[in-house]
Amino acid sequence: MRATYFLLAAAICFMAAVAQAGCTYENTVSLKTSTAAFQAWKAVTGAMAECGNVESELSQEVHVKQAAGFATNPSLYHIGGVMTSSIVPLVNKGLVRPLDDLIAKYGQQLKPNQLMKFEGRTLAIAMMVNAQHLMYREDILNELGIAVPTTYTEVLTAAEKIKKAGVVDYPLGGSWKTTWLEFVNMYLGYGGGFFKEGNLPAVNNAKGVAALEMMRKLTAYMDPEYLVADSTYVQQQFQQGKIAMANFWASRAGAMDDPKESQVVGKVKMAAAPAPEKGGIPASTLWWDGIVIAKNISEAEAEAAFRVAMEGLDKEMVQANRDLAVWLIEGYEPGPAAKGAAETAAAGARPYPASTKMGLMQTAIANNIADFLTGRQPAKETLANIEASYLTAAKESGIVK
């Protein structure tokens, strides 16, 4: 149900409690972290562990465990790794600690654009951003004389040319196992809005139909098994030279040039996510990942946790792991992988509109959109079904009276 854009084969537990060099002090308070399990988190929790007494739990199912772990008193975890959407339940239930005093004491190196503020209080510190943007095989586009597409109409024309030339198995790729996100991106690109007054749904409109139709057109150039394709699968298709273009996660860009895995080193380039309409905003949303500190822990623990977190998010960690993510941390020099994300943001893509109701909307979209793509439902009915599913869930959870 969730955008696990770094899907690993299984949850990984990673424990490290040995103090090593690389930390400026020795941590004596026993701390526990709960984060997602992708590469960037491995690097960050690894750097935190260097201070000693830090036990890290990295899990793909972090969003299922975290809120429950934070809700106990004392909290099961001290430091939590969150993203744009998974911080919502923590904030709603008042489970995270405001960080302003600790930032004043230990966080002078933090940049203003790293701070996530809610009602004027800083609740989280972002370490990286992520977005889906265009990745393309420069060699193929050059060979066929195709300019880098900036709109989806151009993407379709380019895909047609690539298909005719027959240079790859499928012109387009996409991690459409999370189709809801593809729809959200496309629909926002068409300028759509999800809600009207009173938290009522508002997707059954011409923009919704346009977004769906465009998605269907794209599937014609994709691997027919697109509905089971997760990010790792698409990354491998890229690495093995089976696809030529994809609107794909920035965090996966580093893997394209990994000589151990990739057969297309240096050939995959990044650009802004294409816009559905000429001059429109890109069909993409911006995400961030960062840390929060649990509320239900002692002052001493909170202080220790924050200091350790700062060690995890420091310059040395970033410089050692430059290609793992588009970092926000001081000392990061944007590499080629950051170009696409930066251009997408510059072209006007908005942050993902995470909220409780958006979570419900996501599920409603996820459970209905496959029926449209496989041809079982027409566009209008699909959108009506999405609205109906959302309403049922929203009434049950008390968001809509």
Add this chain to the structure above:
Amino acid sequence: MKLKTFAAFVGPSLFLMCLFIAAPLVNVIWQSFHITQPIMETVAVETVTPGFLTSTVTVEKVTRPVLDEKGQVKTETRFVGLQSYRNVMASEKVAALLEGGAWGEILKIDFYKALRFTLTFTLITWPLVIAFGLAVALAVNAAVKAIRGPVIFVSLLPFIITPVIGALSIRWLFVGDGIMTAFLEWWLERDIAMFAQGWTIEVLMLFYRIWHVVPFVFVVFYAGLQTVNMDTLESAIIDGASRWERLRYVVVPHLMPLIVFISLIHLMDSYRVFDEIVGFTSQGHVISLQWLTYDFLTPDDSGNRAISRAAASSMLTMIGIVILLIAPMRRTWAQHKGGQL
């Protein structure tokens, strides 16, 4: 046995059954008729979102739960009758569709989509599992004694493998350009995508489940075959009964109680089909009732979960199993009463 001794023996297991089966069940029933909601407020809130170049400041109306003095979410629980059941079964929509005569449309609603798959899955695998299990048992029984041990071991392997791992292995054999798909493509000289449409995934699931369960059926039948009355078999041979007739009139009637037992177990198990959906990541194409319950229970990105609908959905699954089991149960009961096959 004296009542006191009987009670002393049965007591502990009765207590555990109440604790671990009856109590959760009562709880689920209760939840399916109630809804617990946080008390919500809608307020305008300023949020600063981190970003690559700059942060984004938004002022939005946010609907969020109200916290009490202790910082706990205030909730209210109320009785809603059959509302959650109506939501799961989409009863209003179904009524409208029935009135309009659009019967086929009903199968596009999640619950009925899941019900359709669950039922076909259960009813197709059931006879096949029994037939293949019996075939393997007969084959092993007829095999030379010397190789029987290794043959039994090999036949049992699929059953030993953890279900999710088994499903994943089959998925990897067939997904994309997996070995099996590549072989089929080479053999049939055409492009094949096993995960591009629902029915091919369903075929793989049926295959997987039969492959996985047949060893269990085989073991049970093989044990049963050791107790077939040899005198009856020999007299059947003398009477000129063919191999098939011996199977039909001597062996199968002897195994009948075991067939009923296997049927009960298999109907219960396969009606709760779940591993296949997860292992094959088929939710875009095919879902099952058990997966539907799981989906209701899984918190989404923003932490919402539909507990009441999950409770209703699992109650409906249980009712489905009970209905399926009525026929074999009655047979067992009749046997028990009559003491005959």
